[in-house]
Amino acid sequence: MQLPIRLGLRYTRAKRKNHFISFISLVSTIGIALGVAVLITVLSVMNGFDEQIKTRILSMVPHVTVSSYGEGISDWLLWRQRLIKLKHVKGVAPVVNGQGMLSANGSNGFAIIQGIDPELEKTVLPLASKMVAGRLSGLKAGHYGIVLGQNMAANLGVDLGSKLLVVVPSASLSPVGFLPRLKQVTVVGIFHVGYQFDSSYALMNINDAARVFNMPGKVSGLQLRLDNLYLAPQVVSALTKSLPLSMTAMDWTAQNPNLFQALKMEKTMMFFILLLIIAVAVFNMLSTLVMLVTDKQGDIAILRTMGMSSAGIINTFIVQGMITGGMGIILGVIGGVALAFNVTEIVNFIQNLFHVQFLSSSVYYIDFVPSKVEWTDVVHITLAALLMSFIATLYPAWRASRIQPAEVLRYE
Numbered sequence: 001m002q003l004p005i006r007l008g009l010r011y012t013r014a015k016r017k018n019h020f021i022s023f024i025s026l027v028s029t030i031g032i033a034l035g036v037a038v039l040i041t042v043l044s045v046m047n048g049f050d051e052q053i054k055t056r057i058l059s060m061v062p063h064v065t066v067s068s069y070g071e072g073i074s075d076w077l078l079w080r081q082r083l084i085k086l087k088h089v090k091g092v093a094p095v096v097n098g099q100g101m102l103s104a105n106g107s108n109g110f111a112i113i114q115g116i117d118p119e120l121e122k123t124v125l126p127l128a129s130k131m132v133a134g135r136l137s138g139l140k141a142g143h144y145g146i147v148l149g150q151n152m153a154a155n156l157g158v159d160l161g162s163k164l165l166v167v168v169p170s171a172s173l174s175p176v177g178f179l180p181r182l183k184q185v186t187v188v189g190i191f192h193v194g195y196q197f198d199s200s201y202a203l204m205n206i207n208d209a210a211r212v213f214n215m216p217g218k219v220s221g222l223q224l225r226l227d228n229l230y231l232a233p234q235v236v237s238a239l240t241k242s243l244p245l246s247m248t249a250m251d252w253t254a255q256n257p258n259l260f261q262a263l264k265m266e267k268t269m270m271f272f273i274l275l276l277i278i279a280v281a282v283f284n285m286l287s288t289l290v291m292l293v294t295d296k297q298g299d300i301a302i303l304r305t306m307g308m309s310s311a312g313i314i315n316t317f318i319v320q321g322m323i324t325g326g327m328g329i330i331l332g333v334i335g336g337v338a339l340a341f342n343v344t345e346i347v348n349f350i351q352n353l354f355h356v357q358f359l360s361s362s363v364y365y366i367d368f369v370p371s372k373v374e375w376t377d378v379v380h381i382t383l384a385a386l387l388m389s390f391i392a393t394l395y396p397a398w399r400a401s402r403i404q405p406a407e408v409l410r411y412e
Contacts, residue, residue, distance in 0.1 A: 004315035004319055005319050011316070021295060031280060031328070035277035035332065036278060036335075037336035040332070040336030041340045042274055043381070046263070050260075053263065053366075054260075059126055060197045062093075062224055066222045066247060067248060071215070072220055086238075091120075091225040092224055093125075096218075096220050097113075098112075098113045100166050101166075101167040102152070102167075104158050104163070104165065107157060110200065111148075115203075115212075118139050124223045130192060135188075135189060143208075146164070147187075147191060160187055160188065164187065185204070232251035278385050282388045286392040288324070293396050293399055301403060314397040322390060332385070333378060333382060
């Protein structure tokens with residue numbers, strides 16, 4: 001086996017009479033390197049998007065939500081005591097959910113309004129860390145304060161201390177008939193999570209929200225935080241068996257199934273589409289090896305007459321092909337990992353240089369290009385490229401082993 005390896009290395013390093021073969025070989029190596037680098041970078045960006053979106057969604061969406069089919073949960077304190085004792089549950093907080101219209105400065109905006117207990121909410125969601133103005137603790141019972149998303153505040157033209165009107169569809173009886181409920185509130189905070197939440201979510205104290213939505217002493221549901229968010233489906237499955245028929249449990253993945261499924265599918269499709277870049281480069285390598293076999297027919301014939309077996313000839317050209325492919329893969333991995341770790345800074349530099357914005361927070365959850373290198377992806381890409389390189393060497397190597405020495409040497 002040592003002789004095929006030595007010959008393969010020698011053929012790789014040797015200067016060729018046909019410079020076109022050398023050029024195609026170089027193009028193949030560069031093509032494989034480029035394909036591997038692009039694939040690593042793109043998948044790292046996809047991983048970054050996935051992580052950022054999950055992080056931002058889980059800033060507003062609990063791991064598990066227990067809610068009622070009816071008019072709310074009246075004995076929520078008792079249920080909270082039960083739920084906090086469950087395995088993997090680290091925090092439980094009540095919530096009052098409702099919808100309404102916010103009005104200020106002649107502008108209106110639809111909002112999903114959540115009533116929360118600021119202290120208990122800290123044990124479930126990291127909302128306090130998402131505040132860009134004011135504090136979550138400013139939501140005090142009876143003060144009718146409100147915390148808005150950054151985009152919602154901008155659309156309404158309000159800031160800290162501004163007054164706005166909350167209009168909810170729950171009708172109240174007045175001397176002139178049924179009218180929607182109206183309540184003036186004061187902006188005590190502004191948060192920034194992502195466009196969807198910043199544009200449509202508003203927070204109030206749970207007691208104030210219960211009065212506004214006519215749910216005295218009740219809550220819409222209980223929010224749970226787990227020690228491992230990926231255990232949420234298991235916890236929900238266990239909870240469902242113990243909850244009464246009037247209550248239900250839902251995990252965070254069930255609240256955004258299409259989004260996370262789409263992200264996973266996009267990453268898979270990107271992998272196979274960009275793998276075609278490597279496939280094209282590997283095809284060039286196959287062509288190079290076929291031309292090399294033709295160029296080295298005399299050497300192959302002499303080796304065969306000296307006793308080298310067909311397997312030895314096959315191994316020689318497999319070694320050479322794998323060296324060419326391996327060099328491209330190594331360069332691609334080094335370049336791809338380096339690019340993936342620095343792609344955020346590179347994109348920011350390009351944006352600042354040309355005064356462009358590739359991602360807008362008004363369309364996407366984020367306004368920058370994130371990146372997260374998953375070493376399992378790097379390994380999978382490397383193995384896929386190695387396998388494709390190996391397959392590409394088989395036909396030229398087999399063709400070399402079929403060369404008949406007598407036919408070649410007759411014309412030498």
